[in-house]
Amino acid sequence: MALDVEWTTTQDRPRADNGPLLDLRRVTKRFGAVEALTEVDLRVHAHEVVALVGDNGAGKSTLAKIVSGVIQPDSGTIEIDGEPVAIPNPAGAHVLGISTVFQDLALCENLSVAANIFLGRELRASKHSPMDIDGMELASAQILRDLTVTVPSVRTPVRELSGGQRQAVAIARTLTTRPRILVLDEPTAALSVVQTAEVLMLVERLREMGLGVVIISHNLADLRAVADRIEVLRHGRNNGSFDAGTAAPEEIIGAIAGATRPIRPAWATR
Numbered sequence: 649m650a651l652d653v654e655w656t657t658t659q660d661r662p663r664a665d666n667g668p669l670l671d672l673r674r675v676t677k678r679f680g681a682v683e684a685l686t687e688v689d690l691r692v693h694a695h696e697v698v699a700l701v702g703d704n705g706a707g708k709s710t711l712a713k714i715v716s717g718v719i720q721p722d723s724g725t726i727e728i729d730g731e732p733v734a735i736p737n738p739a740g741a742h743v744l745g746i747s748t749v750f751q752d753l754a755l756c757e758n759l760s761v762a763a764n765i766f767l768g769r770e771l772r773a774s775k776h777s778p779m780d781i782d783g784m785e786l787a788s789a790q791i792l793r794d795l796t797v798t799v800p801s802v803r804t805p806v807r808e809l810s811g812g813q814r815q816a817v818a819i820a821r822t823l824t825t826r827p828r829i830l831v832l833d834e835p836t837a838a839l840s841v842v843q844t845a846e847v848l849m850l851v852e853r854l855r856e857m858g859l860g861v862v863i864i865s866h867n868l869a870d871l872r873a874v875a876d877r878i879e880v881l882r883h884g885r886n887n888g889s890f891d892a893g894t895a896a897p898e899e900i901i902g903a904i905a906g907a908t909r910p911i912r913p914a915w916a917t918r
């Protein structure tokens with residue numbers, strides 16, 4: 649079995665100077681006449697969970713798609729580890745260490761947990777060898793253990809899993825590419841209270857593992873529980889940056905609703 653399983657600490661590669669892993673500056677994106685993003689800044693460090701909030705149409709998904717390489721900005725800069733980069737497509741994002749879990753999760757219901765985790769990146773001893781099923785099951789179990797996620801078995805078909813477990817499998821799948829930055833689009837939408845708590849614990853685990861996490865959600869309570877920083881978008885612009893531990897909910901809601909004038913994050917004034 650040709651398996652080199654070493655999933656545990658590989659994400660923990662923070663910059664020596666503690667600068668951001670990901671730094672988007674003055675990113676603008678238009679769709680025809682609609683300016684979805686106007687000079688937006690977003691910065692994410694290792695071991696940091698940044699929540700991206702805003703009302704419907706605020707530009708959250710557009711920003712997530714830019715970071716994921718699904719669409720390209722019209723202007724602005726993106727830096728990884730302080731180096732300017734382009735993210736031309738999703739494969740390019742993976743190469744740069746950025747993975748995204750979109751809301752639809754893109755799981756195959758009929759396939760097992762392990763098969764989903766390695767879908768499209770199946771382990772083989774060599775190019776023409778059959779799939780290394782045992783190796784993929786072992787590695788999947790290891791990844792899930794590292795995430796402190798419990799599923800009945802790595803052989804269980806995904807259709808038999810709860811919503812929280814499905815989210816966990818989708819996240820585990822991204823870890824096979826050893827990302828440093830993970831974007832989670834509405835990971836707790838449509839989950840029960842218990843499942844939501846499980847997913848939030850999973851996000852905390854990702855932070856412990858050293859990833860920089862961007863989490864998009866409409867649920868402020870969830871975000872305040874798990875995020876370090878909350879970045880508000882409104883009408884495609886930065887509209888406030890809050891310390892999740894100390895900011896009052898009404899302050900954040902005020903920024904989401906537009907009770908304050910647009911504020912660039914303090915860290916963006918350079």
Ligand SMILES: Nc1ncnc2c1ncn2[C@@H]1O[C@H](COP(=O)(O)OP(=O)(O)OP(=O)(O)O)[C@@H](O)[C@H]1O
Pocket residue numbers: 679682683684702703704705706707708709710711
């Ligand atoms: N492909 C597109 N073509 C045209 N307009 C678009 C496209 N994608 C997004 N937009 C517009 O850009 C703006 C920002 O949309 P976006 O989906 O990024 O917001 P959002 O904050 O994710 O909203 P929601 O919470 O409802 O998902 C909206 O006005 C939206 O209609």
